[in-house]
């Protein structure tokens with residue numbers, strides 16, 4: 001409809017122009033026709049006069065009037081000739097044919113014939129008047145007046161007029177048709193061009209350069225402007241709107257009550273969400289430095305239920321009741337923490353040994369050799385069994401929803417399944433999954449895979465890790481893999497293998513209100529470092545782990561100061577390194593090495609009152625970490641391999657001033673969701689050093705652009721969405737299982753009721 005209206009706008013003026021042209025052209029055409037015919041008639045007249053000259057000369061010489069009359073009567077029979085008269089050179093009429101008007105004198109006819117329009121009307125219609133001399137040897141002896149019929153000229157003129165009108169109309173229609181086609185094509189071209197731009201493709205590329213995918217060069221500036229404007233508008237709109245339907249605790253609770261009918265939720269993890277530690281005579285509660293706890297704790301607050309974990313704190317036993325239960329969070333409990341006690345031997349073999357010396361380096365492929373000891377494997381199996389027993393003990397029904405967390409419990413899903421076949425077991429693997437070759441070095445690879453396939457749903461952070469897992473199963477087990485549905489069927493059970501990128505809890509308004517202002521955080525940080533207010537500060541926050549790329553980060557800091565010496569004295573790097581697994585030899589030597597490198601850099605570039613690297617190898621309270629995020633200019637995440645990495649998301653959530661730059665390793669799962677960060681390869685020292693330089697010199701407007709976009713992503717893809725998607729999938733599976741069970745019951749009843757003849 002729109003196209004038609006557009007075309008009419010072209011067509012109506014075009015048709016009006018054609019009508020006007022016809023209106024002006026037709027009289028002109030008449031005149032021209034007449035002039036052509038007049039010329040033609042004059043020529044004919046001269047010819048006739050020449051032909052008549054001799055007979056008329058003879059007749060006049062013989063004075064034979066009758067003969068003259070006969071001559072002109074015969075001549076008038078010529079087609080188109082109406083009348084003829086003969087005049088003497090001095091204007092006396094000698095003879096005339098019968099149709100010659102009596103009133104037309106010789107003088108009048110001569111006068112008329114010399115006019116530009118020698119026409120007159122007689123009784124029979126319009127005639128052309130021509131006067132031609134009759135010349136003989138004796139000179140001009142007479143004039144012959146010829147009245148030619150002009151009615152045929154009128155007829156011809158009308159014919160011409162008709163043809164002209166048909167021609168103009170035809171022309172008009174052809175032009176209209178061409179205009180419509182051209183308009184249609186170019187409209188479509190523009191529409192598809194603009195659509196292509198909106199899709200981020202080339203302008204008109206589908207029509208004009210289908211292979212190139214980019215707009216023709218002359219349209220490039222327009223295409224760029226249009227794209228930029230559309231993006232701005234879209235960004236502004238999305239920022240103003242916020243996420244479409246935000247995932248929050250209420251939505252998660254609603255999902256639990258509708259899709260999961262309020263069934264019991266049990267979480268199992270090694271690390272507990274709250275640790276009671278004895279400090280002198282006091283018992284204080286601490287939150288551990290753990291990505292898993294950061295993510296799962298808010299989900300449990302929303303779901304209630306029971307969290308089973310290793311009670312590792314020195315004051316933990318004091319805090320629990322007779323069933324080893326304690327309500328958490330302390331002060332306003334939302335759920336139950338069930339603590340499970342491990343002997344030092346169990347902890348050594350299962351946690352430090354098999355999980356952290358075996359599976360952790362195996363899955364991270366971070367150049368640390370995995371160690372597999374038979375005794376560790378035994379401890380791992382036994383501890384997994386103890387946790388499985390605890391789950392069974394805590395279950396209030398035969399089909400609870402059990403959320404198994406991480407690589408400490410690879411065998412747990414199958415163990416729970418053996419005791420509670422109708423449980424819905426969701427296992428989430430928080431670390432990467434390697435390729436089949438790398439995984440293949442584990443002596444108990446088949447047992448681990450079988451254990452994991454006891455899960456109803458098995459989640460990883462990325463599709464890449466899912467793919468690696470499915471290929472590993474394909475390599476080492478006899479299982480049916482359906483790539484299309486992302487499922488693995490092994491023995492009686494089917495497991496859905498899916499990517500659920502984990503995240504953090506997006507801060508509520510009340511949380512933000514409780515934070516110190518950005519200015520205060522900044523002031524505290526510069527005071528702590530004893531530097532000026534314009535000093536640039538980059539920050540790293542990690543568990544003190546060799547996979548986090550802390551060494552590579554220090555090398556990049558060193559290279560930056562070497563390459564851009566003008567920043568010596570004006571830039572510092574702060575590394576929070578929360579103690580982790582420090583009893584392991586690999587960790588001890590790594591942590592020592594980091595201390596040494598920090599000292600070396602400080603000796604090389606430091607001077608009185610200036611320390612380039614601040615290594616804070618201690619555990620900070622959560623609020624203190626948040627203050628560091630808010631006070632720093634740059635956050636550096638350079639993991640060599642990381643399932644997701646929550647520090648990057650926490651930094652973004654902390655920056656409600658929309659300032660600050662995130663440097664993020666391409667080997668962290670988070671890099672897939674956060675392309676607005678400065679993405680680096682941490683093994684490339686030069687690249688990371690340049691990224692640091694770029695970050696500390698980045699214009700505030702660019703920082704705002706990047707940070708606003710990152711915040712939008714993290715806000716929308718928050719941890720409630722992570723849990724919600726997994727629990728919604730669990731709800732669907734449970735519903736399907738219930739329906740299948742009902743159908744089976746009907747069939748069984750039907751078989752029972754079938755009469756036997």
Ligand code: GDG
Nearest residue numbers: 289290291292294430578619620622642643644645646647
């Ligand atoms: C695993 C995967 C995945 C650090 N120092 C302190 C402290 N932290 C907190 C951070 C953050 C958490 O520890 C670290 O989380 P990450 O995600 O960065 O790393 P992992 O602990 O290795 O977590 C990882 C995660 O599981 C979730 O699935 O993202 O890829 O390796 O929350 O803030 N917290 C406190 N004091 C510190 O000194 N309070």
